[in-house]
Amino acid sequence: MCDSCGCGDPKVVPFDVHERILAGNDRVARHNREHFRDHSVVAVNLMGSPGAGKTAILEATARALGGTARLGVLAGDLATDNDATRVRAAGILAESITTGSACHLDAEMVHQGLHRLPWRALDYLFIENVGNLVCPAIYDLGQDVNVVALSVTEGEDKPLKYPTMFHKADLVLVTKADLLPHLPAVSIDAIERNLALVMPRPALLVVSAVTGSGIDRWINWLEGIGRPRPALGTAAAGAGRL
Amino acid sequence: MHEFSLVQAMFDQIGTAMRTHDAIAVRRVRVRIGARAGVEPALFRTAYDVYRVGTACAAAPLEIVDASDADELTLDQLELEVP
Numbered sequence: 170m171c172d173s174c175g176c177g178d179p180k181v182v183p184f185d186v187h188e189r190i191l192a193g194n195d196r197v198a199r200h201n202r203e204h205f206r207d208h209s210v211v212a213v214n215l216m217g218s219p220g221a222g223k224t225a226i227l228e229a230t231a232r233a234l235g236g237t238a239r240l241g242v243l244a245g246d247l248a249t250d251n252d253a254t255r256v257r258a259a260g261i262l263a264e265s266i267t268t269g270s271a272c273h274l275d276a277e278m279v280h281q282g283l284h285r286l287p288w289r290a291l292d293y294l295f296i297e298n299v300g301n302l303v304c305p306a307i308y309d310l311g312q313d314v315n316v317v318a319l320s321v322t323e324g325e326d327k328p329l330k331y332p333t334m335f336h337k338a339d340l341v342l343v344t345k346a347d348l349l350p351h352l353p354a355v356s357i358d359a360i361e362r363n364l365a366l367v368m369p370r371p372a373l374l375v376v377s378a379v380t381g382s383g384i385d386r387w388i389n390w391l392e393g394i395g396r397p398r399p400a401l402g403t404a405a406a407g408a409g410r411l
Numbered sequence: 412m413h414e415f416s417l418v419q420a421m422f423d424q425i426g427t428a429m430r431t432h433d434a435i436a437v438r439r440v441r442v443r444i445g446a447r448a449g450v451e452p453a454l455f456r457t458a459y460d461v462y463r464v465g466t467a468c469a470a471a472p473l474e475i476v477d478a479s480d481a482d483e484l485t486l487d488q489l490e491l492e493v494p
Binding site for chain 1: 412413416417420421423424428431432434438442447448449450483484485486487488489490491492493494
């Protein structure tokens with residue numbers, strides 16, 4: 170008997186589901202996370218616009234670590250194997266996840282990607298998400314942290330235009346800092362102020378993959394994952410530039 | 412636009428609910444969407460309207476409720492037609 174809409178139709182029954190629409194994705198993400206924990210692999214979901222410098226950051230990370238940590242990448246793109254090829258040339262184990270027309274990675278795509286990568290031997294697994302500041306934000310992949318790359322050429326107001334993405338970020342890498350001398354209208358302080366409005370615990374690092382500036386602090390941040398990170402969280406009062 | 416894949420996931424949930432109740436059709440679907448769920452209600456509705464054609468939801472209106480929890484994105488309630 171339907172007693173919710175009042176139609177009185179005896180053949181209609183209301184059923185309270187109360188389940189997250191992404192419950193299926195969340196289950197696979199939990200499964201991925203358990204795998205990573207069991208094998209002490211730190212998983213980083215690296216997001217950002219197309220061209221924000223995600224792949225260049227991975228190349229710079231490999232250069233900076235110089236073989237002292239085992240790195241792996243699952244690179245998501247709609248088409249081509251270009252990013253995986255680039256990071257392999259930098260000495261990182263990499264596989265592509267080609268999404269076709271999908272605008273984001275989900276936990277199942279990552280799970281399938283893991284079957285093709287010897288991830289258990291890694292210290293860090295970077296999941297390079299599809300270049301997009303909207304859709305990837307809502308899919309849990311099983312990662313430990315979310316890192317968003319935001320290049321100085323994208324505009325200071327991106328955090329305000331795409332608040333969900335930056336709200337989910339544990340760290341924002343402000344990339345291509347070497348271009349700042351050519352961009353007199355771009356202010357790091359303005360980016361920082363805008364991030365402070367949308368990130369619960371604002372944290373950003375200004376880096377350049379070309380000159381290597383700031384990469385040492387990024388490596389320190391990475392090495393702090395899974396251990397107490399007093400610099401994070403307490404950084405909010407000072408708007409959190411590390 | 413990821414609303415289509417979300418609607419696809421919701422139809423999996425609806426299919427499970429229908430099997431649980433031996434339902435033959437769905438009469439109404441209610442979802443709750445928060446402001447920061449990363450979902451545009453109008454696009455979700457468009458995706459639902461495309462997806463439901465020829466399914467057990469063909470005649471089921473979609474009700475979208477603003478959730479007070481900003482992160483919420485849930486399939487809240489179904490009205491199922493049973494034999």
